[in-house]
Amino acid sequence: MKLHDWISVMEGIAPPDLALEWDNAGLIVGPEKTDIRSVLVALDCTPEVAREAADRGAGLVLTHHPQLFHPVKRLLFDAPDTAAACILLRHGIGHYAAHTNLDAAKGGVNDVLAALFGVEGVPFSDGIGRVGALPAPETLGAFAVRVGKALDTTVRVVGDAQTILRRAAFVGGAGGMDLLAAKEAGADVLVTGEIKHNEALDALFIGLSCVVAGHDETERIILKPLIERLQRETDDVQYNLAQSDKRPFAAVQEEDI
Numbered sequence: 001m002k003l004h005d006w007i008s009v010m011e012g013i014a015p016p017d018l019a020l021e022w023d024n025a026g027l028i029v030g031p032e033k034t035d036i037r038s039v040l041v042a043l044d045c046t047p048e049v050a051r052e053a054a055d056r057g058a059g060l061v062l063t064h065h066p067q068l069f070h071p072v073k074r075l076l077f078d079a080p081d082t083a084a085a086c087i088l089l090r091h092g093i094g095h096y097a098a099h100t101n102l103d104a105a106k107g108g109v110n111d112v113l114a115a116l117f118g119v120e121g122v123p124f125s126d127g128i129g130r131v132g133a134l135p136a137p138e139t140l141g142a143f144a145v146r147v148g149k150a151l152d153t154t155v156r157v158v159g160d161a162q163t164i165l166r167r168a169a170f171v172g173g174a175g176g177m178d179l180l181a182a183k184e185a186g187a188d189v190l191v192t193g194e195i196k197h198n199e200a201l202d203a204l205f206i207g208l209s210c211v212v213a214g215h216d217e218t219e220r221i222i223l224k225p226l227i228e229r230l231q232r233e234t235d236d237v238q239y240n241l242a243q244s245d246k247r248p249f250a251a252v253q254e255e256d257i
Contacts, residue, residue: 001237003034003094009233010098013226014108018127019101024066029085031059032092038238041227042245043220045095050087052244058093064109064219066097102222104128107229109172109222113191116150116221119168125181131169138165140189140209147191153217154251158200159209165189172218183208193218216247
């Protein structure tokens with residue numbers, strides 16, 4: 001499949017005009033060859049993912065998070081912001097990222113996140129987040145436990161565990177900037193990946209509960225559905241989920257010490 005045809009399909013799934021102004025979505029590293037036969041899919045394009053792409057013979061890496069967020073003056077193999085790009089360029093592999101446009105897209109990150117909890121959400125906050133009624137009222141504590149199990153993670157909450165929730169908002173990744181918008185959209189709770197200390201205090205002040213479940217954990221859920229959709233729409237391309245794309249944070253148990 002030609003690269004420009006593949007990009008057209010990807011832009012149909014995550015239209016570029018949905019991306020926020022500061023984002024760096026789209027084709028970030030051009031592949032040496034314009035025929036795309038194998039794509040490695042990951043949350044982040046780390047050096048490990050770039051090397052896996054080379055080992056698998058992939059022509060393209062597709063990620064949610066872009067690399068090269070900011071302008072760089074040097075491409076160095078030993079610099080954290082350019083190492084992956086150097087490896088990709090050495091092997092002629094391209095990199096495409098669908099970031100905030102995939103967050104906002106129909107069937108994207110936040111639609112998938114909301115659906116995990118039985119919520120048919122509607123867009124809020126620049127169309128990025130989703131908000132809707134929970135299937136039934138439940139306490140913050142019970143809901144937080146459900147979030148932790150669904151995302152296979154340890155969650156933290158902002159608010160009283162006995163608070164009754166009826167409407168939930170969902171913003172995968174960093175949702176601290178969306179607190180007020182979630183409250184104004186009628187949410188009792190915001191499920192997101194991370195918020196800052198001062199943002200947690202703000203949430204308490206405006207009476208919005210929060211379930212903080214991890215940046216990675218609230219976004220990684222899109223990868224398998226995205227692969228399935230792309231496989232249906234581009235059946236001449238092989239897609240693989242990167243095995244080297246690991247969560248950057250890990251919980252330490254006493255038995256691990």
